[in-house]
Amino acid sequence: MTVDDKNIFPVYHEILAREEKEDLLKQRASVIWFTGLSGAGKTTLAKRLEEELFSRGYLTQILDGDNIRTGINNNLGFSPEDRYENIRRISEISKLFLHCGIITINCFISPTEEIREMARSIIGEDDFIEIFINAPLNICEERDVKGLYSRARRGEIKEFTGISAPFEIPEKCNLEVRTDILSIEESVKKILELVLPKIEQE
Amino acid sequence: MTVDDKNIFPVYHEILAREEKEDLLKQRASVIWFTGLSGAGKTTLAKRLEEELFSRGYLTQILDGDNIRTGINNNLGFSPEDRYENIRRISEISKLFLHCGIITINCFISPTEEIREMARSIIGEDDFIEIFINAPLNICEERDVKGLYSRARRGEIKEFTGISAPFEIPEKCNLEVRTDILSIEESVKKILELVLPKIEQE
Numbered sequence A, B: 001m002t003v004d005d006k007n008i009f010p011v012y013h014e015i016l017a018r019e020e021k022e023d024l025l026k027q028r029a030s031v032i033w034f035t036g037l038s039g040a041g042k043t044t045l046a047k048r049l050e051e052e053l054f055s056r057g058y059l060t061q062i063l064d065g066d067n068i069r070t071g072i073n074n075n076l077g078f079s080p081e082d083r084y085e086n087i088r089r090i091s092e093i094s095k096l097f098l099h100c101g102i103i104t105i106n107c108f109i110s111p112t113e114e115i116r117e118m119a120r121s122i123i124g125e126d127d128f129i130e131i132f133i134n135a136p137l138n139i140c141e142e143r144d145v146k147g148l149y150s151r152a153r154r155g156e157i158k159e160f161t162g163i164s165a166p167f168e169i170p171e172k173c174n175l176e177v178r179t180d181i182l183s184i185e186e187s188v189k190k191i192l193e194l195v196l197p198k199i200e201q202e
Helices: A018-025 A042-055 A065-069 A080-099 A113-123 A137-143 A148-153 A184-199 B018-025 B042-055 B065-069 B080-099 B113-123 B137-143 B148-153 B184-199
Strands: A031-035 A060-064 A103-107 A128-134 A175-178 B030-035 B060-064 B103-107 B128-134 B175-178
Touching: A018 A080, A018 B042, A031 A042, A031 A080, A031 A113, A042 A060, A042 A103, A042 A184, A042 B018, A060 A065, A060 A080, A060 B080, A065 A080, A080 A103, A080 A113, A080 B060, A080 B080, A113 A128, A128 A184, A175 A184, B018 B080, B030 B042, B030 B080, B030 B113, B030 B184, B042 B060, B042 B103, B042 B184, B060 B065, B060 B080, B065 B080, B080 B103, B080 B113, B113 B128, B128 B184, B175 B184
Parallel strands: A031 A103, A031 A128, A060 A103, A128 A175, B030 B103, B030 B128, B060 B103, B128 B175
Antiparallel strands: none
């Protein structure tokens, strides 16, 4: 039996409205979606961004490929189907946070236009801020913070984005941040300039 | 490849601590877990409880069998395996909200000790408040707000809790609320007496 059997009665409209929760928090909710290669700096920037927003009184939640995959998505791998289900679940979770008035900062490679489009359509265009955290593959591979690139090169990790699985340049992103050119602080400043006007209450 | 392959690096310790978010919100996070038959009054009480808590300045999020199943769990049915996966995902989502300092109010039949024990162990004993929303089966069936009991009696819904699937009396619940005896307001008052001391910041 699935939800199509009509014994499901969504209660979104009956529970406290998102706007009331946003008013309590004195912020507008949003999903800030970082896409980019492993090693491009997504989680590093997310943590700095969260600190900056918190110091201004904003409540945020980082959703990270790593902490999500040790929890709710610990039964998913890295095949195309599982990557899709991974991003689908994350998008639905983000939507629950949105309804609670909270800003999420999502750090996921999300390598294809199709997968980012799916996230955008679940979350809704108006609440989806897509930021391409970009550094050239050779720089990411040089950084190799987690040692994953060398393992992928040795063939120990299959379907690794940039090596044995594709990464498609985001065509629709709201911002591109070149972390090989900008410092962490410059990158965060650029992101704040985009994000702050969208999350401030009038 | 699964998370056991060790290319997963949880970042919980590096992101903003739950305590800092609780301080921002001036509340202590918790998961208030309502268990009970369909028609016992879980969602009705959750909505009234949320209003009461909101009026006191608390930020909450209702997680409801119905709104969850139209979103993140729209690919799950009602077989024992799917019920288990349903509750597992909900527990992991609750944990993310906990880390964000938020009080969730979860309304799920969660019919067996095993399934409630799984939720408790994912969420953690200290943050798990289990409340048995209890009305006798014949009362729930009489109410039959959604017409599900009559469909289940006609055999149109399989594995329906109370009719063709078991409901085990919660042995470990923190509170039992008899909604066939108490009014909605009396029920909410009783829940508030239990919950408020746990979510107040010292």
